[in-house]
Structures are given as C-alpha cells and as structure tokens.
Amino acid sequence: MLWSGWGDPARATPLPAAAVELLRDLLGVRPPKVPPVALESIEVPPSRLPGAAADALAGVVGAGGLRTDAETRIRHTRGKSTPDLLRVRAGDVSDAPDAVVLPGTHEEVLGVLGVCAEHLVTVIPFGGGTSVVGGLAPPRAGSGSSRAGDRPRIALDLRRLDRLLAVDPLSRTATLQPGLRAPRAEELLREHGLTLGHYPQSYEWATVGGFAAARSSGQASTGYGRFDDMVVALTVATPEGTLELGRAPKSAAGPDLRQLVLGSEGAFGVITSVTVRVRPAPETAVYDGWRFPAFAEGTAALRTLAQDGPLPTVLRLADETETMVGLARAHESGGPAAGPEAGGCLAIVGFEGVAGDVASRRAAAGAVLRTFGGEPLGGGPGESWARGRFAAPYLRDALLDVGAFAETLETAAFWSGIPALYAAVREALTGSLAPAAGAGPHGTGHGAGRPLVMCHISHVYPAGASLYFTVLSAGGDDAVARWARAKGAVNDAIIAAGGTISHHHGVGTDHRDWYAREIGPLGVEVLRAVKDRLDPAGILNPGVLVPDHPPAPGR
Amino acid sequence: MLWSGWGDPARATPLPAAAVELLRDLLGVRPPKVPPVALESIEVPPSRLPGAAADALAGVVGAGGLRTDAETRIRHTRGKSTPDLLRVRAGDVSDAPDAVVLPGTHEEVLGVLGVCAEHLVTVIPFGGGTSVVGGLAPPRAGSGSSRAGDRPRIALDLRRLDRLLAVDPLSRTATLQPGLRAPRAEELLREHGLTLGHYPQSYEWATVGGFAAARSSGQASTGYGRFDDMVVALTVATPEGTLELGRAPKSAAGPDLRQLVLGSEGAFGVITSVTVRVRPAPETAVYDGWRFPAFAEGTAALRTLAQDGPLPTVLRLADETETMVGLARAHESGGPAAGPEAGGCLAIVGFEGVAGDVASRRAAAGAVLRTFGGEPLGGGPGESWARGRFAAPYLRDALLDVGAFAETLETAAFWSGIPALYAAVREALTGSLAPAAGAGPHGTGHGAGRPLVMCHISHVYPAGASLYFTVLSAGGDDAVARWARAKGAVNDAIIAAGGTISHHHGVGTDHRDWYAREIGPLGVEVLRAVKDRLDPAGILNPGVLVPDHPPAPGR
Structure with missing residues (x-):
C-alpha cells in the first residue's frame, strides 16, 4: 500500500494533460503550491510507549510482533480519507501510533488487551487501514473529547490472523480470520469452489475483520447481500474476555448480539473470527x-x-x-x-x-x-x-497530484425520502463549496472554484436505497479546513432530511457527533453502557463511534 | 380468549371417542382426576398495589385504564404454555398481576413507566398474552431470582394502542401500533392492497408488539421473512426516555440497535410503534x-x-x-x-x-x-x-381435557448440525418422559406412558433451519413437575448439540438459564448493562430474558 495514497504504487497513473486542462477550465484547479513530502524526510514523534508496557507486549506477541520503527508507525497513521491523505502528504503524522503490535492468535489479542488495560494504552484495531471516516485516529488530547487523549497508543495490526479456519460446505459457511485481505479470502474460498461475493471499492486492501467491524457494503451487495447480512457467527476478544456469538442463522433467543458487534468499529472489542455465508463461485x-x-x-x-x-x-x-x-x-x-x-x-x-x-x-x-x-x-x-471498479482511489491520488480535491460520502433512506435527501445533500455540497463560501474574514475559500457533485445509487432494498456522492473541486489553499466545513454542512443536511449518516463507510470520528443525533441521547447511552462493560478502562478506539466520556450537562 | 385455554371458546372441539381410545391404548392417557375449576370459583390474592401508585397510574391513564377486578387480573396471569394452562385450570393464579393498566398513547406508556419506577412497581408488558415461555410471569420472591419478587406488579396491556399509523406505499412500509392483533393489522393493510404476510400459529391472538419483542417467525417466513427481518424502524418507551430507531433499511452507522430491541421481551422498554416492510396482497x-x-x-x-x-x-x-x-x-x-x-x-x-x-x-x-x-x-x-394451520392450540385444550399432555418446543442450527440436533432432542424427550424416568423416590412418573415425539422443519435459511417438536404423552399425576424435568433435559441437549435455545418462542423465564449458556457470561453482562442503563430501577419484566441481579461470585 502506498503510504501517502492508495494501493500498489506501480499502478499509479497520472492524469492525461487534457484532463488537467479541463479541471483548470471547469473547476479552477491549479497545481499545488507544495509537493508531497518524501517518506524519509518525515519526522515521527518519539514513541511514548512506556518500557514496562513494551516489555509486556513483547512478552505476549514476541519481539518480532512489536514494531516501533518510523516507517511502520507512519504506515499505521490514520486511514485513507482525502483529508487523511492531504495531511500525510504534508508530513503531518502527529497521530502516529507509538507502536504497532502484531498478534497471531485470539489468545494473543486477549493478552495484548490485558496488557493495554493494565498500562492504560490506547488500542487502535487495524485491518487494511482503509477507513475513510477517521476510524483509525482517536482524538488526541486537547481536541476536546478524550480522557484517553494523553495515553500512549498502539495500532493492533491483525495481518497475521490471515487464515481460512473452516469451510462447512453443507451449510455454505466459512470461518475466516479478520486479517485476511479480501482478494486472499476470495482466493482461498475459490479453492473450494466458493465465493464470498463481497467487492467494496476498497476490495484490494480491506480485510474481513474490517468488513464486519464497519458493516461494509460491496458492489454486488444487491445479489450477495451486505457483509453484515452474510455474517452468521463471530468471535470477539474484549478486555473483559471473549464473546462467542451465533449458533444458528436466525434465532428468537433474545436480542441479536451479532448485530451489536457488527458496526462496533473496534470500540467494543477485536473481532478474531467471522463465520460468513458463502456461495458457489459463479459460472x-x-x-x-x-x-x-x-x-x-x-x-x-x-x-x-x-x-x-x-x-x-x-x-x-x-x-x-x-x-x-x-x-x-x-x-x-x-x-x-x-x-x-x-x-x-x-x-x-x-x-x-x-x-x-x-x-x-x-x-x-x-x-x-x-x-x-x-x-x-x-x-x-x-x-x-x-x-475500473476498484480504480477510483488511484484516480484520486492523480487528482490530488494536480491540485484537485476529490472525496466521497454516502447515506441511505427509505424510497419515499430519496428525492429530498438527494436534493439536500447536493445543495449542502454546492453551497458550502461555492467560491464565495468561507471567503469571509475567517474563510479559506481563496483559490477554490465551483465543485462538481456526482451521485449514484449502488445498493437497493425493498424499502429504500443508498446515495453515494463524489465531489470534485479545486483544492484551494486549505482543502482540509474547507472540506471539514463542507462535510459538517452535508452531515447536518443528511440528518435533517432523515437519512442515515452512513450507509457504506461507518461512523469513525468524522460522523460521530451526527451519529449521536441519529440514534439520540438514549441510544448513545446504550452504546456507552455496552462499551463501559466490555472495555471499562476505555482503551479501545476511544472517541470512535461514541464519545468516550459522558457529554457535559446541557449539551 | 378462553381464560383457561386457547382462543374463542365457541370453537372448542372435543376429541372424537376413537382418538381418546387411541390415546389410552398407545400412550396410557387416563382421564384427569380433577376437572378444571370454574372462573368464578378462583380466589385471587388481594391486590397489593399501593394506593399512591394506583392514584398516580389512574392520573396517567384515567380511572377506566386501571383495572383491579378479579377476572381481568386472572386473564392477565401468565401466558399460554401447557404448564401455564395446567396451573390456571387448577385455580393457581398466584402470579396474577395486582392491577392491569391500559395506556392509550406512547406518552401514557412513558407516564406509566415513570410512576412505576418511582413506586418500584414491576411492569409486565402484555400484548396478546400468548407467551409460551414464561415471558409474562416474572419470578415471585422466594423463587431464588429476584430483588423485584416482593414488589407489586402490573400488567401493561397494550390493546388500546391498536392503530395503523401510516402507510408509505412507495417504500412499501407501514407503521403499526403494538397492541394491534395480527388479523386486524392484516385487515387494515388489505384496505391498502397490502399484506404483512406474518402467520405464526398464534396469529389469531398475538399482537404486532409481541411479534417484535419476541422475534416471531410466521408459517410463511420463508417467503415473507421473519418478523425481525420485516422491521425497519421502532419507537420504544423506556423508564429513561424514548428510543427512535431506523432511518433506512440498512446502515453502516454503528451497531444495529433495532436488533437489540427486537427480542428484548419487554425487559428493556415497551415498543410503542413498529414500522415494517409490507407487500402487495397476493393474487x-x-x-x-x-x-x-x-x-x-x-x-x-x-x-x-x-x-x-x-x-x-x-x-x-x-x-x-x-x-x-x-x-x-x-x-x-x-x-x-x-x-x-x-x-x-x-x-x-x-x-x-x-x-x-x-x-x-x-x-x-x-x-x-x-x-x-x-x-x-x-x-x-x-x-x-x-x-388447520391455526388449530393446534384448540386441539391442545381438547387433549388436556381428556388427561393427555401436549407441548411444543423448537430450536435452530446450521444445516450440518441439524441431524445431530434432531437426534439429541428426540433422545432427551423420550428418555426424560419414559415411564421409568422420574419413577424413583423423588419421581412423579406414576401414571404416565411413553411419549410420542413429532418434529417438523418450518423455517429454512441458506445456512440452516429450525426444528419444531411436538410431544404428546399421558399427563400423569404431576404433569407440571414432570414436564419441568423433561424441558430441562431437552434444553441441556439443545445447548450441548450447538443449537439455539429458541427459534420461535423466545427466552422468557423458561429458557433464561440456557440462554445465558448460549451467549456466555460476558453476553449476559452486555444485556444486563443495557438493561441497567434503560431500566435502572429494574421494573421491566424482571427475571425475564436475563436474571435481574448479578450472578453470585463463582457462578
């Protein structure tokens, strides 16, 4: 994976000159004033992992499973949203983990969580590193959110948990470890004549555990179902022990706790195996x-x-x-x-x-x-x-190289609400990214032209559908701040129009405050109660999904 | 509804003489020694609802919405399992609620919960009253389970919440109140050319809210889906406020909290509206x-x-x-x-x-x-x-009348586990109900012959299926105690064979301890954390679904 962008660096393709001209003429795109930094030139903050915690972690995963070198830490800094890329291209790795830990078994994951709970070390579960919603960057101290912001932090990289554990051909299920990247999972299943049929745009790099933790939707979800629909059983390592869920496809025995783990984004525990429905590979x-x-x-x-x-x-x-x-x-x-x-x-x-x-x-x-x-x-x-189904993230890198800004966002609603939701999001994007917007005394609109807003429906259900937006504009002087304002306006518009804050990408930190509005204060309290019980020390992805401390009175 | 049995008393049909003879010859069924008591002769314990609580409840729902007469209290005593019927036929109404409260709006439900939390009155949400798993009978004091056992208790009857609130023809959804009985819901939807398509055996009496609270499966679930699959949005009144869940059919925004309410059996809150997927009525x-x-x-x-x-x-x-x-x-x-x-x-x-x-x-x-x-x-x-699809409960009444015992139970598993699960449940039933079983010094096997054990598959999924068992035997001297032992043996067998403790009927009190084994101690802790947050006074169906106090150390 390209540390400052997407995918295999050998597959990077610059934009043709005609396209660059078109971007300049239509959107006012100008070459960036500063080129991306080189990996070697980045200064990573010194690791703050205490020696005692490091020793204990090495005791669990072996010395080879604990990495603190600069390149490994840079490669585990944040995810792959456009702001993430812009910041890392500018050499900002202030969110780098203090170490990267690579457990090889469920028991080692439990052991790592035990050490981190004891030493109050924040744990960021890390699969393919493809989050585009700030799911890999718990807020640092001073960002107004976190008792955990001052703690040292590790990325818990699951790449060594990469096996196909079992295939049940009669039930058409397969049990996969979370660190399996999707193409490898598909390859292993094809040896049995089976397919998972899950192809999100992040397919080439995303992992099975990430699909489950973030409720991934694939491009063929209409036929094969969303990932959360495919999951029939889960094993989860938490600081308080192990959850084993799923004895039948469906049950009338109580709430479906699988559906509480799916979408929990590493805030409740670490998924260490997933049993999914599989199908015969298509002819x-x-x-x-x-x-x-x-x-x-x-x-x-x-x-x-x-x-x-x-x-x-x-x-x-x-x-x-x-x-x-x-x-x-x-x-x-x-x-x-x-x-x-x-x-x-x-x-x-x-x-x-x-x-x-x-x-x-x-x-x-x-x-x-x-x-x-x-x-x-x-x-x-x-x-x-x-x-071209997996090519868009490569194209984004090429666009960033020439000074354009490209980002995606998505929502879903019931069919009767789709037209109003579509209009509201378009309006929020075009309004907040218009040349005039933010050009006042505090604005940074300088250098940015009108945005191009595109949308598609890619997931349909009997009762509703998703809307997936792509926005393209000139980067301007401070694209990160400009996008933060636009994104806030869009999130407000989605909630006001009755849509869900995310249908594809999850909550992370970027959608967290709007997610709280979507499920209401009591819904937030329910999630916090679950988190407090499973993760009483608050080490797991604090500030992701739900704020990690109660809101102040009157908020 | 017949107070001591099932359905419309006018539709009761005695067994033909030939069938009675067959039952005697094959299963040793003998006429019961004591006939059922008459409704008028039952002595109901005096209502223990304190005057202050009664006044406050009447203030919320009006004087007509608070009932303490004997017949109403008897009719809200327990549910419709065979042991429930045997006990009420014997005049045992020791579990009768102290009052029955009939709110007419979501706000009145919130008001009732507020009064009950303040006065520490147990609330038993009551829809059609068709639970067959002890879901309407929180344990009384002395039964070893409950801090709440000594409290006064009300049945919260939802029959006045019986409206179709909205139809969204484009999205093919309908919003229903929880007290709607299924035939009336179907009738209201047919006026719009729509159907719910949900036909459990309890269809004629069960309610929409009960379907959601207990994750009902209908006889046409293969085509129309289970009830929990149909639900796209929910409103829930809890002692801590209102939950509004469901902005789209599916979402990547966090855990699916709808799936935490579905199957919660009144222990987390009272469902006050349900939006479900509907379809065109079939040609x-x-x-x-x-x-x-x-x-x-x-x-x-x-x-x-x-x-x-x-x-x-x-x-x-x-x-x-x-x-x-x-x-x-x-x-x-x-x-x-x-x-x-x-x-x-x-x-x-x-x-x-x-x-x-x-x-x-x-x-x-x-x-x-x-x-x-x-x-x-x-x-x-x-x-x-x-x-005959809704006739079996009538037949059960006729069987009880002639001294037979008839009960059902069900489970589900993945396809590869179905044969072993089938064998294990059959063996547990035939073994525990054989004439010799329980005939020792502590047994009550006297008078009971061999059981007849029947099974069908009625719900299939790509990854597995349900198994639904019906057992028929002689009632014997103490059918309730005998069945309790047999049921325990079957539950043990289901858990040991990897099945879920219930696919149709839910957890209630009858399956609670085995459900705890199914989801494990940490799963129980998760549910208890949610309950503690939504119902801190522990007034809602205490002892149903999860034990209402932490297990003793070492358990």
Missing part, C-alpha cells in the same frame, strides 16, 4: 449498461426490481452529472460508450450465477427496465465499469 | 403436498431450495412420526390424503404472489423436489394444512 457474469431519460425514472426502475424482482447481482444508477463525466471519460479513452451528448442516466445491471438462471433473470429484468424508459446499451458500459 | 396462493422417502432426503430437498432457489412462500417438512400422525388424522376424517401405510415424510410447499410468477416458481421448485425423491401429492394435503 458466469454479465454486466449490461442501460440508459434512462432521467434519474427519477431510473430510480423508479431500480425500486421496482428491488421490490418485485428479479434482483440483479449488481445494480447501480448514476445521476446525470456522474453519467456525463463517466461517458466523457469513456469517450476520451476510445471506449464504446456513447458520448456525453447522449445525456440521461447510466445504469449498470449485472447478473452472476449459473448460466441458464442468469439468462432468464437478465431477460426478465430487461423487460422491467424498458417499462421505465430504459434503453439497453449492451455490454460495453458494463465491461468498462467492471474494468 | 393467488397454492399449497402442495409432497412425500419424501425419509426425513433426510426431504431435509436435503429443503436445503437445496433454501440455498439455490426458487424459494417457496411456505416450506415445511414433517418427520416420519408427525407425518404418520397427520395422515392418520386426515384419513380418519375422510380427507383426501393417503393413509398412514403410505409412510415417508410429508412436505407442504406453498407459493403466494402474482399468478404467473407462482406458476413458474412452483414448476421450478417441483423439479428440484423430484431430484430428491419427492413425489407430488397434489393440493389435498396443502389445503388440509391451510385449513
């Missing part, structure tokens, strides 16, 4: 493009498939702006898609499975899509989407 | 019978449909014993089914929906069933099942 896969006259018609078509079927495996719909940008890019690179002049909204409708079944579902879905004005575009747009 | 419904050579083949056929589809709406498979008994009954009443000599295992495979879709799914499912040796029996057995 065939086909992804078709469809054009709809407008987003509303396309949305109605998706809703109809979600409610009445047949359900595709992949079902996505870009709004007019995202369609225009996508078609322009495809056109430019000589792809088969129609040019931007064709207009409308592009949907990708994919089917995976047994050949005969794919054919009949594809035909039946096509008939539904036509009734909403859908026009088939053939396999070209689908193949183009499939080729 | 057509067809239920076919299929015979399989044996339970193993039938189970494999069901598993294949659950994993690879097409998924029927109703999918049930009786084992050899249940098939034999069912066919004998059908034969006797001149039904079209083959006689018991035909053997094998009967499956009911039903489809509901749009006519064309039903036809194609039915044909495709039939092709799958044939590959497992399934033999189509036509519509007769399916129609017979559909006619």
